[in-house]
Amino acid sequence: MAFESLLNQVGVLGRFQIFQMALLGLSCLIIYPHIILENFTAAVPDHRCRVQLLDNATLSINDTEVFSQDDLLKIFIPQDSNLMPEKCRRFVHPQWQLLHLSERLSSMTEPDTEPCMDGWVYDQKTYPSTIVTKWDLVCESQSLKSVNNFLFMIGMLIGGIILGYLTDRFGRKLVFRWCVLLLAIAETSAAFVPTFPLYCTLRFLAGCFTSSILTNSTMLIMEWVVPPFQALGIVITASCSCISLMILGGIAFAIRDWFILQLVYSVPLFFIFLSSRWLAESARWLIIKNKLEEGLKELKKVAHANGIKNAGDILTMEVVRTNMQEDIEAVKMKVSMFHLFRTPTMRKRTFLLCFIRATASGVLGITGNIGGALGALLMVLRIYSHHLPWILYGVIPILCIPVVFFLPETRNQPLPDSIQNVENQGYSNLDGPKDTGMEIDTLSSFVSHAKRNLRIFGFPVDHHKQN
Known part of the structure; x- marks a missing residue:
């Protein structure tokens, strides 16, 4: 050491x-x-299942001005407990009756759902792209x-x-x-x-x-x-x-x-x-x-x-x-x-x-x-x-x-x-710290080099004669 x-x-x-x-x-x-x-x-941005009829760019269902986007989502994508579109499932068949909730009977069985067979649609408002959207890690x-x-x-x-x-x-x-x-x-x-x-x-x-x-x-x-x-x-x-x-x-x-x-x-x-x-x-x-x-x-x-x-x-x-x-x-x-x-x-x-x-x-x-x-x-x-x-x-x-x-x-x-240094240091520490003068020498050396660096960079340094 x-x-x-x-x-x-x-x-x-x-x-x-x-x-x-x-x-x-x-x-x-x-x-x-x-x-x-x-x-x-x-x-991971917000996402939902892709539906060909809903998300195909060649189709424009909204041109009929009959259904809004929210209406179409209800037809093709089930809702979760927060009434938001499910992220990982879609209806097997379009559920048109869900547009008329007042006519829906409480005894009606739940429509069949399936995983996202055609990929996902991602919300790009916050993140235009991530590795999640690149490789569908959802x-x-x-x-x-x-x-x-x-x-x-x-x-x-x-x-x-x-x-x-x-x-x-x-x-x-x-x-x-x-x-x-x-x-x-x-x-x-x-x-x-x-x-x-x-x-x-x-x-x-x-x-x-x-x-x-x-x-x-x-x-x-x-x-x-x-x-x-x-x-x-x-x-x-x-x-x-x-x-x-x-x-x-x-x-x-x-x-x-x-x-x-x-x-x-x-x-x-x-x-x-x-x-x-x-x-x-x-x-x-x-x-x-x-x-x-x-x-x-x-x-x-x-x-x-x-x-x-x-x-x-x-x-x-x-x-x-x-x-x-x-x-x-x-x-x-x-x-x-x-x-x-x-x-x-x-x-x-x-x-x-x-x-x-x-x-x-x-x-x-x-x-x-x-x-x-x-x-x-x-x-x-x-x-x-x-x-x-x-x-x-x-x-x-x-x-x-x-x-x-x-x-x-x-x-x-x-x-x-x-390793020998560690062992010797470990046992010597049992006797308490010893003053070897290293800290005083280090401080003196540091002050000396600090003054030299100040002079190098053009800063005035006072010099005092020692008796």
């Missing part, structure tokens, strides 16, 4: 960190809405909409497992860039596919890539800042995600066509991919993976971006090796996801968090995405009670609150780089 001392030498919160946060925050603004995009692209096929949402969340689950491993194997930046590109291709293609199964396949892949992008965005921020500013990084990504949802609501209000809305949030992903080349790979990951030269190169780039002079003299291979030797040795042993459960402290934390690297985030993502997938299926419970899914959504988080009290405090604590 000595990487923080290297960060202090290249700048704790300089221009580089601000640029990295801004770019990744912008990525979240575009990418996060893809999780709930189908709240609008898959909206009535007997309404569950397919929930299945599609379920597949997206399963994609996030599988993506958290596979791409989490690939992130630890090949690097955060590489996996991030490829996932952004593949997400752009998948979501743009989803706007043009001719069949619903192919659309579901692309949404499943989009879920895989979305999960990895959001995880790597957080890590590329967290692994380039010192502990006092890690919470700031989390707040930025979380705030950008929340802001993106508010923006989505406004854009979806202005753009009602699902095809255009899908492209509005898919095409900008190509620009995010092109701009991501300016991101820096995590030097922490490079050094832990024993890629010391590449890690040193990234550190020097960051020092130069932050205005640190003589970075080449300060940062040498020997300095990096000396600072990180213990952590490098600690991670030489090959570990898998199952090592998160082998040692006592890791097992405790993992279990609690399931009820900050990529493999661990992948495991936590598994439980979160399982919940997300089940959440989509919970909406089926509306068949029994309209309020039941919402009650479950509110009660379950409340029941999980006590778990937080068993987790360790992470405020101003360095990120562990290995």
Whole structure:
């Protein structure tokens, strides 16, 4: 966990960190809405069965000026308990006698009805088109909409497992860039596919890539800042995600066509991919993976971006090796996801968090995405009670609150780089917090770099001589 001392030498919160946060925050603004995009692209408008005699454009019954549209609906479409046209059934034969309700006998048997054999007619006042109207995902096929949402969340689950491993194997930046590109291709293609199964396949892949992008965005921020500013990084990504949802609501209000809305949030992903080349790979990951030269190169780039002079003299291979030797040795042993459960402290934390690297985030993502997938299926419970899914959504988080009290405090604590770090940190915490002087050094370094950045941007900075 000595990487923080290297960060202090290249700048704790300089221009580089601000640029990295801004770019990744912008990525979240575009990418996060893809999780709930189908709240609008898959909206269900009012609908009823199509009737050839009533809806055929070549016929014009109203030209006789005998029957109104409402009269014709009574003849062909049964009414529900609210005296509105049924959404999923129609009369087998026209019921002309229903126009004369006063003459209808109370003992008359109910007319025979049948499912919508010729498709549906949709109200286009609010939504000109959605994937529901494109593929008729209503009535007997309404569950397919929930299945599609379920597949997206399963994609996030599988993506958290596979791409989490690939992130630890090949690097955060590489996996991030490829996932952004593949997400752009998948979501743009989803706007043009001719069949619903192919659309579901692309949404499943989009879920895989979305999960990895959001995880790597957080890590590329967290692994380039010192502990006092890690919470700031989390707040930025979380705030950008929340802001993106508010923006989505406004854009979806202005753009009602699902095809255009899908492209509005898919095409900008190509620009995010092109701009991501300016991101820096995590030097922490490079050094832990024993890629010391590449890690040193990234550190020097960051020092130069932050205005640190003589970075080449300060940062040498020997300095990096000396600072990180213990952590490098600690991670030489090959570990898998199952090592998160082998040692006592890791097992405790993992279990609690399931009820900050990529493999661990992948495991936590598994439980979160399982919940997300089940959440989509919970909406089926509306068949029994309209309020039941919402009650479950509110009660379950409340029941999980006590778990937080068993987790360790992470405020101003360095990120562990290995399981051994976690175990040592866990046992040392039993003796209470220790003052290592890190916070004082970090604050002093931050003030120094802040003054330097102010001078760079032309702001006057008072200098006081020290005795």
